[in-house]
C-alpha cells in the first residue's frame with residue numbers, strides 16, 4: 001500500500017532524510033520511531049504530498065507522490081502533530097468543510113461525514129463548537145478530518161501527544177479499530193505504545209533507517225539485557241561460583257548484600273535483612289532459568305524470588321539511536337545499509353515470569369497509563 005524507495009530530503013545543506021526505504025502492507029500499522037529531529041515528520045509530509053522529496057520515490061496506493069500528488073492526497077489521510085482545526089466551527093460543520101475541500105461530491109458528503117463521526121465516536125459532540133472540546137476529543141476530530149474521505153492509508157504524527165492517560169487509551173483503541181480497513185503509519189515517542197499498537201516498527205535516526213521489523217523480532221534479537229533478577233537467602237559467596245558454572249550464565253552480579261544487623265540503622269524498614277539480590281546476565285538465546293533455580297536449591301539456599309528480565313523496545317531504540325552502540329559486528333547495520341536484523345522477545349513486563357513469594361507483578365500495561 002505504501003512503498004518508499006531511496007527517499008532523501010535536504011533543506012539547504014541540512015539532510016533531513018537520507019536514502020530511506022520501507023513499505024507498509026495493506027491493513028498494517030507501522031510505528032515510525034526516532035529521536036527528535038530524526039526525520040519522521042519530513043517523511044510523513046512527503047508521503048502525504050505536502051512536501052517534495054529531493055530524490056527517491058514514494059508511492060501510496062500505487063500513485064507516485066511526485067507525479068500523481070492529487071491521487072495521493074485522495075488516497076491518504078494525514079493528521080499532523082498539531083491538528084488543523086477551525087476552533088469556531090462545530091465538529092459537523094468542520095467535517096463538512098473538510099469534505100468539500102477534499103473534493104467529495106456534495107451528494108456524498110453527509111454519508112462521509114457520518115462515517116467519520118461514527119468511526120471516531122463523535123456522535124455526541126457533532127453539534128459542539130470545537131473550541132469547547134477537550135484535547136482528547138479535538139484529537140478525534142483531527143483523526144475524523146483525516147479519514148472523512150475514507151482513504152486507504154492514514155498517516156498520524158504523534159496522535160497521542162499531550163493527552164491524559166484515559167484519552168491516550170481511547171485514541172489508541174480508535175487507531176486499532178481503523179487498522180484492517182486502513183493502512184496506518186503512526187509516529188510516536190511512546191515506545192510501549194508502539195509495542196502495543198503496531199504490527200511493525202521502523203526506527204529512523206539522523207535521517208537514516210536503522211531497523212524495520214516487528215517489535216517482538218527486534219526485541220528477540222537484542223543481545224544485551226536478557227537475564228534474571230533473584231532474591232536469595234544464604235551464603236552468597238558459596239553460591240556465586242556455582243552460578244557462574246551454569247551453561248548460559250554470562251555474568252553474576254550481587255546488587256544487594258545482607259545487612260549486618262548491628263550496622264542496620266533502621267531495621268524496621270528492611271523486611272529481609274538476611275537476603276541478597278542478584279542480577280544474572282544470560283547469553284543470547286540461552287534459557288538457564290531452570291538450572292539456576294536448581295543450583296540455588298541444591299546448594300541449600302533459599303530462593304525467594306526469580307524474575308526474568310527481557311529487553312524492551314526502549315532498549316532496542318536506545319541501542320540503535322545513541323552514539324555508543326554496543327552491538328556485536330553482525331548485529332550492526334551493514335555497510336550497505338542493510339536493515340538491522342535484531343533484538344528481544346516480548347515486552348518486558350507483560351511477559352515477565354515471576355517465581356516469587358508475593359506472586360508476579362502483572363504490570364503488563366505499565367506504559368499504558370503513563
Ligand SMILES: Nc1ncnc2c1ncn2[C@@H]1O[C@H](COP(=O)(O)OP(=O)(O)OP(=O)(O)O)[C@@H](O)[C@H]1O
Nearest residue numbers: 011014015016034035036037038039040041042043
Ligand atoms: N523547513 C525546514 N527547514 C530546514 N530544516 C528543517 C525543516 N524542517 C525540518 N528540518 C530539519 O530536518 C531534520 C528532520 O526534522 P523532522 O521534523 O522531520 O524530524 P522529526 O523526527 O519529525 O522530529 P520531532 O520528533 O522533533 O518532530 C531536523 O534536523 C530539522 O531541523
